[in-house]
Amino acid sequence: MTSTPSLIRSIRVLGATALLAIGLPLSAQAETLIPAAPELAASSWILMDAESGKILAEHNADEKLPPASLTKMMTAYLVEHEIDKGNLNPTDKVRISEKAWRAPGSRMFIREGTFVEVEKLLHGVIIQSGNDASTALAEHLAGSESSFADLMNQFAQRLGMTNTHYMNATGLPAEGHHSTAHDLAILARHIIEDYPDHYQIYSQRYFTYNDIRQANRNRLLWRDNSVDGLKTGHTDEAGYCLVASAKRNDMRLISVVMGTKSDEARTQESQKLLAYGFRYFDTRKLYEKYEPLNTSKVWSGAQDEVQLGLEHDLSVTIPRGREGDLKASLEIDPVIKAPVQAGQSYGRLVIRLDDKEVAEKPLVALQNVEQGGFFKRIWDSIVLFVMGLFN
Structure with missing residues (x-):
């Protein structure tokens, strides 16, 4: 035609x-002069506008890397999807298995044999980065963590995350478990746009369960009032990672930084990316x-x-x-x-x-x-x- x-x-x-x-x-x-994006001390990074989807800066953005606890963004997304579809109620009780209770690494400190509400587990996944909470929700939704990982991969393909493959719901090291900065930015954009009622959880600084108060590991929530999410990740293999989002006036940006050397480094490098985007670009409807x-x-x-x-x-x-x-x-x-x-x-x-x-x-x-x-x-x-x- x-x-x-x-x-x-x-x-x-x-x-x-x-x-x-x-x-x-x-x-x-006259044409506006835009400086080159800042050089970051990271293995991979990307800066995306959340409204238009335009990539403003990137480096090795499609390199497959271990995502560590950034994996939990997809775990949370699937839970939010099921709640939105009416297949899951935030007040539903989830029985905690021995596997969930014994999950290593960061934890929400749920106890085997108890019943915990979906909403509390979701907070535990997002704010406390609980491997135990992630495992419990995966088992509740799909019967087993391996079946849940299969569901995660189906959703990743549906969202256009073509370089992502999940082996578990937590991000604990596993062969074949990988993602990219680009794919994680795509996922962050969907989390923000698809389920805005749940997105506010990502901005909460603290969550208390079982009388244990834990802080959100995203330090930008304390340093920049425009930042309202999303998720940190760390393993020895992955380094220190951070997916962040900030909104100033009517413009929202998403940054992904992977493979930095410290908690402070991932915070500072994310700040550099966000500052660059807000200073030199504008998004208009x-x-x-x-x-x-x-x-x-x-x-x-x-x-x-x-x-x-x-x-x-x-x-x-x-x-x-x-x-x-x-x-x-x-x-x-x-x-x-x-x-x-x-x-x-x-x-x-x-x-x-x-x-x-x-x-x-x-x-x-x-x-x-x-x-x-x-x-x-x-x-x-x-x-x-x-x-x-x-x-």
Whole structure:
């Protein structure tokens, strides 16, 4: 199918109205200079905008590395998924097995044979990084930790975490257990967006269970008020790791730092990444989903027109101060024939900066258009034939 460009006569950019012509910039601002991302003392790292998904900086971001307790982000995500679907209640009681009770490493200090609420175990996983809590939830949801790991891998593929493979629910060292900074940023974005009601747990500094009060290991929660998550990890093999997220004004960033040498190092390196992103970039929402962007002619339809728009909000992340240089264009199929189904693509919206494409989304029909009557279809076919557009 071929398409031809169609001019957007007006576009709302950053709350202002600006006339656009294809190939013409909105202004003659000088290009903003962006310094190179800071060099970090880490094996792998990435900085991503949570709204647009744009990667602002990275180093070895797709290298497979042991994720340590960053694994528990997926464990928690699966629990949140089951709660959201109504398959699990936060007040459900989980029986603690001997295996869960004996789990080595960081612990919530649950006791074998007792029953603990799902919600408390979820806090134990996220805040206290409890291997015992992770094992207990895995067994409760899937029958065994190995079966739960299989479920984790299915969800990883579904979320696009193509370089991740789980062997357990805790992150304890195991052959074949690995992830990447990029994949963990993708997971963090889903945790934030998919289950916002549970995300607030990641910002809690302390949790007490069995009269034992433990602090969240994410030191950024004390150093930066804009930071509200997510998770730390550490083993001798993995080094010190941290997935962090911060929101300032309307912009949220996600940083992943893996393989640093100390708790303090993972904190400082994460701070560097977040500071770089907030200082030099900006994220703006340009369009809302289902907002009509164009009214196009429909041939052979019961109605002569259909509105086109986006199925999802469109945000872009660009160098700070360059919003006035954005250009937009609609590329719409030259012939739209009924029947038209809402959600079907009939072109695309393209956003460019300095002639470089920075965002692209399908243009979809916002309503159904049924076929017109027999004579309407015949007449429109004749007109299309004469115009050389019949197919």
